[in-house]
Amino acid sequence: MNRFCLEVSGPLACFTRPEMKVERVSYEVMTPSAARAVFESILWKPEIRWRVRCIEVLRPIRWMNLRRNEVSAVVSTRNVQQAMAAGSGSLALYVEDERQQRASLLLRDVAYRIHAELSLAPQARDPLAKYTEMFARRARKGQCVNQPYLGCREFAAHFRLVEPQEAHSPPLDETRALGWMLHDLDFSQPHDPQPRFFDARLEAGRIQVPDFSETRA
Numbered sequence: 001m002n003r004f005c006l007e008v009s010g011p012l013a014c015f016t017r018p019e020m021k022v023e024r025v026s027y028e029v030m031t032p033s034a035a036r037a038v039f040e041s042i043l044w045k046p047e048i049r050w051r052v053r054c055i056e057v058l059r060p061i062r063w064m065n066l067r068r069n070e071v072s073a074v075v076s077t078r079n080v081q082q083a084m085a086a087g088s089g090s091l092a093l094y095v096e097d098e099r100q101q102r103a104s105l106l107l108r109d110v111a112y113r114i115h116a117e118l119s120l121a122p123q124a125r126d127p128l129a130k131y132t133e134m135f136a137r138r139a140r141k142g143q144c145v146n147q148p149y150l151g152c153r154e155f156a157a158h159f160r161l162v163e164p165q166e167a168h169s170p171p172l173d174e175t176r177a178l179g180w181m182l183h184d185l186d187f188s189q190p191h192d193p194q195p196r197f198f199d200a201r202l203e204a205g206r207i208q209v210p211d212f213s214e215t216r217a
Contacts, residue, residue: 002118002132003053005162006139008038009111012064013150013157014104018182018195024104026151028061029202032209033184034151035114038159041148043135047124055207056113056171064108071098110150113162113171136161171205178202183215 008030015027015034032052039050075091083089118135120128138144139161148157162168181200185193196215200207 001164002128003115004039004118004132004135004139005113005115005164006038006159007058007111007113007162007168008148008150008157008159009058010150010155010157011109012155013107013110013152014155015107015151023102024106024152026105026107027181028107028178029057029200029207030055030110030112030114030150031182033182035112035116036184038114038148038157039116039118039135041146042138042144042159043131044145045131047121047126048131049119049121051117051119052114052209053117054115054209056115057174057202057205057207058111058113058169058171059109060172061174062108064106066104066106067101068104069099070102071095072100073098106155107150113168174202174205176202178207183209184212186212186217 013026013030014024015029015031016024017027032055035052035055036050039052071093073093075093079089079091083091118128118132120131139159142160144159147153148159149155150157178200180197183196183198186196187193194217196212196217198210198215
């Protein structure tokens, strides 16, 4: 068995649309890349790959506006390099000078059931069973490499493993077109990863995620 299902939930989520440059606006539902990140937060190795197959929406889609103070600048790489070379330097960032108010359109009170397959990378030497058993053991115990999150690291996610024989509630009874959604990043050129998109549709509360080869740049 190399296919797993997780239930994830949280009070807030933001699966940011890449076309929004400054203010964060979330997609209506969880993206495949965000679902993959949840599985990788429980078990990640260079020898394995996670392939998200389906995302089920368990709660109604609800929104919340949030306005926060943020900063509009970061410490430049050049200043850091000069300080490292000289052994001293000013790397301070004064919040009072760089403060900006930015609005975010977030999802609230979310819950999803995410399905993914575990496969081996070409360089793998150990059998697949080793990693499937490792993931199942860690997920049942609630263990993770880092805290899973819902789009942004500030929105922590609760998760649990859904066992194959377990009965569960049906997803949200809703069907709608979601438009072009981010599938994942194409790392065929590591120095310049490119986003890939697919035409997403919610069918009776489920999004069937296509193969990466069927996505568009």
